Amino acid sequence: MRNTKLFIGRKIRDLREANRLAQAAFAERIGISTSYLNQIENNQRSVSAAVLLALAETFRIEISDFSSGESDRLLSALSEAVTDPLFENFKPSLQEMKLVTQNAPGFAHALITAHQAYRRNSEQLASFDDTIGRGAGVAEPSAYEEVRDFFHFVDNYIHELDIAAEELAAKLGIPDRDPSAALPDYLERQHGVTTARAAPEENLLRRFDPVRRTLHLNPFSPVSTRSFQAAFQIGELEMAETIATIAENAGFHSGEAVEICRIGLANYFAGALMMPYEALLASARELRHDLDLLASRFGASVEQIAHRLSTMQRPGRKGVPIFFARIDRAGNITKRHSAAKLQFARFGAACPLWNVHQAFETPGRIIRQLAETPDGVRYLCLATEISKGGGGFRAPQRRYAIAVGCEVTHAGDFVYADDLDIANRAGFDPIGISCRICERPNCAQRAVPPLKRRLVVDHNHRGAVPYRLD
Known part of the structure; x- marks a missing residue:
């Protein structure tokens, strides 16, 4: 196994500032010198196991919270960007890129965004895209690209939605109660929304009629799909304000991206409602991530289970x-x-x-x-x-x-x-x-x-x- 040194200076500094402590006071509480803490915060020295344990015991946090998952994702994206021949005359070392992603993540995101715009413009020029004739400026990222990157860099975990979904699942008895029965029943009792069959010729998964308060579902879709669409509709009805706030605060370039993100967030809520966090975490450990058994237990598809397992990143309770x-x-x-x-x-x-x-x-x-x-x-x-x-x-x-x-x-x-x-x-x-x-x-x-x-x-x-x- 490789012995990877842990450089998490920014996270240590954020923890210190969150507790409103000066470097001297913070260093004293975890039993190290102020100069050593200063070197750690500036990523000049790695964090030892003894320091990690002291941080966990003193501030009651999980050691896993200091994992470098976010930095790894950002480092991967930055490394791919700088492989472009555009940067041929300056090839930063891996250590230099680590320092940037750990100490200046905002700058790393800005460089990646600039490189994406450069790539899009290059592709447009190469294919004589019509936008050249219209005198278009720097190509904006597509709405789907923006939303995909949003979920990627938040670790595909949305805490507010996850907690709300888990609390509702507990009230409904999910997963002990079959979601295909619990969710339509809840829609009718709580929101006066009845579930009906969609006509075959409509060729859709879901159609909601807000006037007649009717949710039409494709009768030929798998049960897991119909359950997911019912859970999605609950998210649309109950979490609209929270979802809108998250999407609007993401800083997207277009209203289209905001709307796509809102759909993605409602999908996230639906998955979290069908497969509540703690229940899935316990079941995954018990069944050793057997996808078919997990799908059967939660009334979900294998794809739904696999996707949800990749979101199990709750601080202190990571899967x-x-x-x-x-x-x-x-x-x-x-x-x-x-x-x-x-x-x-x-x-x-x-x-x-x-x-x-x-x-x-x-x-x-x-x-x-x-x-x-x-x-x-x-x-x-x-x-x-x-x-x-x-x-x-x-x-x-x-x-x-x-x-x-x-x-x-x-x-x-x-x-x-x-x-x-x-x-x-x-x-x-x-x-x-x-x-x-x-x-x-x-x-x-x-x-x-x-x-x-x-x-x-x-x-x-x-x-x-x-x-x-x-």
């Missing part, structure tokens, strides 16, 4: 750090979140060596993979294919693959790892994040060269790809 992604058959990542060190590429396709692509070949099965990324971190990766449709023979069927996993240090919490030799490093497949930022020199599946490496083309030798990396 296993899990990554989750949903991919279509073209390789597009349509949903993504990672509470683990593995971060998904913001541009380009996912690594073809990742087992999620194989899931389409084995529908109905959960396939497993032990994988290692170029930074040396090893993972347990699970993938399965899911289909969405309903409505008969001629109804379109949407097919996706979902990926779930964790670092191997947590593999023992998963039933899927029981017969895998996680101690054998040779059994781990080498995977990357995306070809454009992966520097593995001998990958037979490489699609494009890495941006930061010079190519050597030898006319007398040809390997799996027509070049070597210098």
Whole structure:
């Protein structure tokens, strides 16, 4: 196991300032010198285990609250941005980027946003986009990109909504009571909203008629989908003010992004209502993250369970750090979140060596993979294919693959790892994040060269790809 030094100066400073203590008083309470505390806060020295324990005991906090998950996500996004040839003449070291993300996260976010705008403008120029003729300025991020990044950088955990959903679930007896019965019953009793079948020709999941107070649901959708849509409607009716405040305070560039975020927040509430935090946390530990058993216990789909598990980041009560992604058959990542060190590429396709692509070949099965990324971190990766449709023979069927996993240090919490030799490093497949930022020199599946490496083309030798990396 790697011995990773912990540089969390900004978090220590925030804790000190939250307790309104000067450096001398704070240092005295945890038993260190003022000069040592000053070096820690400026990330000139790492935090020792003894200091962490003193902080936890003195200020009654969880050591896990000092985990570097947020910094890891920001560092990953920043590292990908600076691989662009635009920065060829200045290549910051990993330590320099860590200092920026830890001490000046606002500056890191600003640089990432600027790079995204540059990328969008470059793509528009390359494709002679019509906006050039209209004299458009800097391209704004799409509404979906903005909302996706919002959830990504808040760790996909919204405390106000999570707590409210959990309190309501307790009143309704969920998960002991079947949500497919409890939620429509609550809608009718509390809000006077009746649930009805939508006409097949409407081809929709949900339609709410605010005048007749009727929620129309697709009768051919799975029970878990209908339950989720009922929970969503409860969120729309009861949490509208809270959701609006969160979305409006996120600083989006457009009203469209605000509205998309409000939908995302209502979806978040629905998931938290069907799968309340503490109940799911306990069940995941008891059932060792068996996705099928968890889905059965909570009346949810495997995708709903997998997505919800990736949000288990409540301070002081965190679950296993899990990554989750949903991919279509073209390789597009349509949903993504990672509470683990593995971060998904913001541009380009996912690594073809990742087992999620194989899931389409084995529908109905959960396939497993032990994988290692170029930074040396090893993972347990699970993938399965899911289909969405309903409505008969001629109804379109949407097919996706979902990926779930964790670092191997947590593999023992998963039933899927029981017969895998996680101690054998040779059994781990080498995977990357995306070809454009992966520097593995001998990958037979490489699609494009890495941006930061010079190519050597030898006319007398040809390997799996027509070049070597210098």
